[in-house]
Amino acid sequence: MEGKSPSSSSSASAxxxxxxxxxxxxxxxxNDASHDAWHVLRVRDxxxxxxxxxxxSGDLDSMEIVELAALLHDIGDYKYLRDQSEEKIVENFLEQEGVEESKKIKILSIIKTMGFKSEIQGIMIDDLIPEFGVVQDADRLDAIGAIGIARCFTFGGSREVVLHNPDIPPRANLSKEQYMKxxxxxxxxxxxxxxxxxxxxMKTKAGRRRAxxxxxxxxxxxxxxxxxWNGES
Structure with a gap:
């Protein structure tokens, strides 16, 4: 599987x-195909x-933050954790690679707070950095549209979730705990x-337009x- 990275080759941190x-x-x-490497590569691009x-694009540091956060954003996802040590994989990697402290803090902040469960709880980065909106919007764009539909049913099937039951209405005003359960x-x-x-x-103009x-x-x-479903078509 070959990914493409428009900015990596010109970055000092390739x-x-x-x-x-x-x-x-x-x-x-x-991981199942809803949260596999192809998903991450699409989000990165x-x-x-x-x-x-x-x-x-004129700021190589900013582009590096975007690319690293996008590539690493699903490592340690609670839905796929096999053991608690996996929650530290990204932080340990950035430290081992000697990523500049200010960049490391931004990357980890983006990853830890970009999920829908965090927004339900009202967690946001103080003074929202532009890289946050870029990465979050990219991840959310891959969750909607044609690919989003395919991913939704793939994940549901992998967890043996019921396809549809008209007697079970969607939940309103979800808490973080309800969403995760x-x-x-x-x-x-x-x-x-x-x-x-x-x-x-969506946080960016580009994200809103694409969405x-x-x-x-x-x-x-x-x-x-x-x-x-209702036999009308």
């Missing part, structure tokens, strides 16, 4: 980026593209509890899904 990608591939090799559109839920409800909300949570088309695709898909 070696660290290459090692980060290698680490990511190794750690995530056992989206993040670099958004960063350029947002005017960050996913008790008595269906895959289709995930669209209403999270995915359809992401368009309005419009992907969001509409999901809305149209759900309309067709329900029509078929």
């Amino acid at each position: 070696g660290v980026v290459a090692k980060a990608e290698k680490l990511m591939r190794e750690v995530m090799s056992g 989206l993040a670099l593209s958004i960063a350029r559109e947002e005017g960050l 996913k008790e008595e839920q269906t895959t289709l409800n995930h669209f209403h509890e999270k995915l359809l909300k992401l368009k309005d949570l 419009e088309k992907r969001h509409k695709f999901m809305v149209d898909y759900l309309e067709q899904f329900h029509a078929e």
Whole structure:
């Protein structure tokens, strides 16, 4: 599997980026296709593209933060933790590679607070840095649209979650704990509890622009899904 990295070759830290990608591939090799290395590579490419559109390409340090945060963002994801030591993999890697302290702090802050569960809880970085919005928007764009639909059903299937049950309504005003537990839920409800909300949570102009088309695709898909489910189509 070959990824592409528009900024790595010109960065003084190309070696660290290459090692980060290698680490990511190794750690995530056992994940299902909803959160595998291909997902991360798409997020990395989206993040670099958004960063350029947002005017960050002139700052190599900023682009390095974006790329490393994107490559490492799903390592230690609570949904795939095999043991607690995995929560420290990214921090240990950045320290071992001698990543500058200010960059390391930004990368870790982005990764630790970019998840939907953090936004539910109201956790945000003080004085939001532009790199945060870029990486978060890239990750959220990969969660919606055609690929987002495929990922949603792939994850649900991997956890043997019920596809749809009209008797189980989507949960409103979710707490972080409720979101993480996913008790008595269906895959289709995930669209209403999270995915359809992401368009309005984008932080960058580039992210909001791209999210419009992907969001509409999901809305149209759900309309067709329900029509078929109810025997109307």
